[in-house]
Amino acid sequence: MKKYISNFIVCYAVWILLAGVSVPELVLGAVVSAVLAALLWKLLNLELTWKTPFALVLFIAIYLPVFLFELVKANIDVLFRVLNPKLPINPGFVKIKTGLKTDFGKLILANSITLTPGTISVDADDESIYVHWIDVKGKDHDEYAKRISGKFENILGRMSL
Amino acid sequence: MSVLSYILIIAGGIFYATGGLGLLRMPSLYTRAQAGTKATTLGTMLTLAGVIAARPEWTLKILLIMFFIVATNPVGSSTLIRSAYRSGVKPYGQPEVDDLSGFYGKEEEQ
Numbered sequence: 001m002k003k004y005i006s007n008f009i010v011c012y013a014v015w016i017l018l019a020g021v022s023v024p025e026l027v028l029g030a031v032v033s034a035v036l037a038a039l040l041w042k043l044l045n046l047e048l049t050w051k052t053p054f055a056l057v058l059f060i061a062i063y064l065p066v067f068l069f070e071l072v073k074a075n076i077d078v079l080f081r082v083l084n085p086k087l088p089i090n091p092g093f094v095k096i097k098t099g100l101k102t103d104f105g106k107l108i109l110a111n112s113i114t115l116t117p118g119t120i121s122v123d124a125d126d127e128s129i130y131v132h133w134i135d136v137k138g139k140d141h142d143e144y145a146k147r148i149s150g151k152f153e154n155i156l157g158r159m160s161l
Numbered sequence: 162m163s164v165l166s167y168i169l170i171i172a173g174g175i176f177y178a179t180g181g182l183g184l185l186r187m188p189s190l191y192t193r194a195q196a197g198t199k200a201t202t203l204g205t206m207l208t209l210a211g212v213i214a215a216r217p218e219w220t221l222k223i224l225l226i227m228f229f230i231v232a233t234n235p236v237g238s239s240t241l242i243r244s245a246y247r248s249g250v251k252p253y254g255q256p257e258v259d260d261l262s263g264f265y266g267k268e269e270e271q
Contacts, residue, residue: 017225075176075203078196082183091192091253093246114235115202120195121235122243132242134195 006048007037063155070116077118092136096145097128105156112152119148162214169211176204189253190245198238205230
């Protein structure tokens with residue numbers, strides 16, 4: 001039941017964002033969301049709690065600015081790498097340990113790694129993420145982890161994701 | 162307002178162009194995917210930001226589109242690289258570190 005309601009709320013929120021607020025849209029949106037949630041709630045492991053809105057605000061306020069800054073840095077990095085006539089690359093596959101517990105936290109971390117300078121996450125197991133790195137720098141795996149995921153890991157760990 | 166939107170859309174176009182150039186210049190599938198993913202993500206976001214500057218009343222919808230792009234684009238490129246590695250596409254040169262070698266073989270034996 002909790003999952004059904006969570007799915008309904010998310011579907012309805014997306015509907016309202018896309019369709020705007022007017023009486024016919026709100027009624028139709030409620031019907032469609034109810035049907036969709038009935039179809040989806042067993043497939044999606046989604047459960048909102050009373051803490052979710054706070055977590056969301058915290059996420060947007062703290063994580064997003066850091067992430068956007070890294071995203072811009074990543075793009076400028078790629079831009080100069082591509083335009084450099086020597087094409088300075090030194091690719092390799094690196095394993096990074098992560099202390100994050102939840103699947104959602106790992107997903108966010110892996111996605112963030114993909115969108116930050118020179119790295120794409122390839123695969124993950126219980127405690128580490130495997131990353132393709134376009135320009136391997138550093139001596140050992142601790143240093144790799146610090147360079148690639150240090151910032152994000154810190155923030156996500158504190159938000160206990 | 163419209164000047165700002167032009168600047169943002171042109172900046173987005175520059176990132177798209179370097180992404181395309183990267184696809185041509187990079188030596189292997191993995192490095193090409195790097196250029197493809199990053200440049201297109203920021204290119205799309207800047208272009209959409211330009212649309213917001215031109216039509217502020219669409220802000221919420223466009224933010225939602227940006228969210229979906231940021232959430233799905235990395236997953237797509239990860240999946241591409243993962244399947245390429247699993248089917249044995251060779252990386253460029255001699256990789257300094259390759260922690261993935263043996264990872265998939267181990268998985269299949271189990």
